[in-house]
Amino acid sequence: MSHRETIFALSTPPGRSAIAVVRLSGPDVGAVLDAICPPRPEPRRAAVRRLKDPATGNLLDEALVLHFAAPRSETGEDMAELQLHGGKAIIRAVLDVLSKMPGCRPAEPGEFVRRAFGNGKLDLAQIEGLADLIDAETEAQRQQGIAQATGVQSQRFERWRAEVLAAMGLVEAAIDFSDEGDVGDQAVAQAEARARALTADLERELADGHRGEILREGFRVVLAGPPNAGKSSLLNALARRDAAIVSEEAGTTRDVIDVRLDLEGVAVIVSDTAGIRETASSVEQEGIRRTLQAAREADLVVWLSEGAAPLSPQERLHASNSLTVLTKSDLLAGETIDAKRRSHEGGCSGDTFPRTGCGDVSPRAQRDYDLAVSVRTGAGLDELTAEIARRALAAVGNPSDPAMTRVRHRREIETAVVELNVFLTEPARGLELRAENLRLAVAALGRLTGKIDAEDVLGEIFQRFCIGK
Ligand SMILES: Nc1nc2c(ncn2[C@@H]2O[C@H](COP(=O)(O)OP(=O)(O)O)[C@@H](O)[C@H]2O)c(=O)[nH]1
Ligand SMILES: [Mg+2]
Known part of the structure; x- marks a missing residue:
């Protein structure tokens, strides 16, 4: 494993920062340190050194330098860390000098870890974990x-x-x-x-139940239901921004729009979808096809409906885990909002809503649903979020228990x-x-x-x- 090139790379994000770390690994690390910042620091002891271009004697930076002698390093090879001042020109100058050193070249993506694997420092599962x-x-x-x-x-x-x-x-x-x-x-x-x-x-x-994969990739929640049920409005309210277009015109949403949330530490991906209905429009039909696809892959389907009679097409969605939600509960609460005002003011997502109680939703209507919400008043949104979080937490279990x-x-x-x-x-x-x-x-x-x-x-x-x- 020793007859190889020495690799180097900027290990911190590119751009301006307080400190930038350049790492090196390979057989020529010691020689490089001797050339650019003599004397070579003792292994595993931090030392302040002036970095110079050995060709010109030009001072590059004053840096904290660490040397890890093989095999006691992350890659198992000789390694060094140069903790530079994080200026773009400093980083460029140092990388430039390193690329001219004999036996040195820029690292490829993941190459440090690949060497660590090759030298038995990390196994595949650990690398995936990293x-x-x-x-x-x-x-x-x-x-x-x-x-x-x-x-x-x-x-x-x-x-x-x-x-x-x-x-x-x-x-x-x-x-x-x-x-x-x-x-x-x-x-x-x-x-x-x-x-x-x-x-x-x-x-x-x-x-x-795929808990490790769900935890890693995110718990997928699909908002589904008939057109105009308030799916896009709810997505925006959950995201607290205008991610999806809200309109009183049925059939507006055609694409699946995703929003990522962090609910009690669990990554949750909420998707807005096209409303499910009979339609002649081929674009909308494609949207509906995507809805059904997303629902099949979802970890939770939230079926939204504003009517008092809940259709049960969630059965058509083959959802193993679903939640039925009555939307626009403010309208059922007896508020008289005429259609014009509604279309003008509706979809006011992005605003902050008064998070009042659930309102006076008629018990008959509410009975058929797991929850009732109003994006207009904010009623029920906290409860819905908590319920989604509860299901997501149940799906992922204890994150420190090992899982596939x-x-x-x-x-x-x-x-x-x-x-x-x-x-x-x-x-x-x-x-x-x-x-x-x-x-x-x-x-x-x-x-x-x-x-x-x-x-x-x-x-x-x-x-x-x-x-x-
Ligand atoms: N009063 C009231 N109107 C709402 C509420 N949620 C959505 N709407 C309105 O219902 C219409 C359809 O909403 P939209 O989110 O586009 O429904 P989608 O087709 O299911 O995505 C829009 O005019 C919204 O302003 C709500 O909680 N209360
Ligand atoms: Mg929509």
Whole structure:
């Protein structure tokens, strides 16, 4: 791993700032430090140094310099950190000088992490966690990201893999002892017991309602309902800005418009959609097709309707999780608002609404719905937000409990379960072929952390049978 180029990059965002950090990694780091800021700082001790262009002697900046000697660094290689004053010209001058140093070149995206992986400093699941941590916008995403980046998830993945390896070692032993019937049968029975217990664990894991993915990507809420129900107005009120066009003209919204909210630390994506109705317009039909698509993919469908008779097309949307909301509760509260004034003043989203109580919505009308809201008065909006937050929190569970955060995780675990089930249910295949099923399960689980080394299997077998044999 040492005969490589030394890479460098600005690790803080580009632009003006108090401090800018340039990082380097690779075999020539020491030589670079000797050239631009002698004397080379002691490893892991911060030192203030004048940075100079070795070609001209030109003073570039006074910086805090850190040196991490291999292998005790993030990448496992020699590394350095230059903590510069964060001016654009300083950064440019330093990067310029580095690019002229022998053996040095700018890093490619993710290259530091790739080297860390190559040197066994981080596994794949940790790297994914690190990426999530950097992208985290909400508290729950941060908690999930940090747990995964620090290896909580990887330890579980590794434990599962170790279980299959143990079962495999037993099967291999049974193959070796095939002439001593009893011993072999016992080993196979033990292997089966372990495989069965693990399969149950993995199946439970797969039935987690996608909570890790929902937490990472956002809990998807779709506002659906007939045209003019007040979907776009509600979206704007939830977003506290004019994200969607509000109009008394039915069929205005054709595209799905997304707004991202942070509800009690959980990322929630609320989508406004085209109203569902029979229409001759092909553009509107396309909008409705997208609504139905969004509703199928949603974690929660909020069905809005202003009528006292709730249609129940949410069944047409196949929503497993839904909420029915009566809109424009101010109109039912007996306020007399003529149509003209309504269209003029309506959709006043973006304003701050008096958050009064729910008003006097007629009990008969309200009975058929989970909640009643008025964007006009603000009534019920807090309750609706709280209910969405409650469902989102329920869907993601405890963010620091490890969860599958990617489709990739799910796919590998599914593969492992399939192989384990074949191993368990088809004994007639014979031990050699059944051992192969376990090997495929090990490989799938190994891909979760990027450890797919065949040496592991040998090691496991060796470790089990070396004593007295
Ligand atoms: N009085 C009243 N009018 C509303 C309320 N919400 C929306 N409207 C009006 O109803 C009409 C349709 O609203 P819009 O949000 O475009 O409905 P969408 O078609 O479901 O997106 C507009 O004229 C809005 O101003 C409300 O809470 N109270
Ligand atoms: Mg609309």
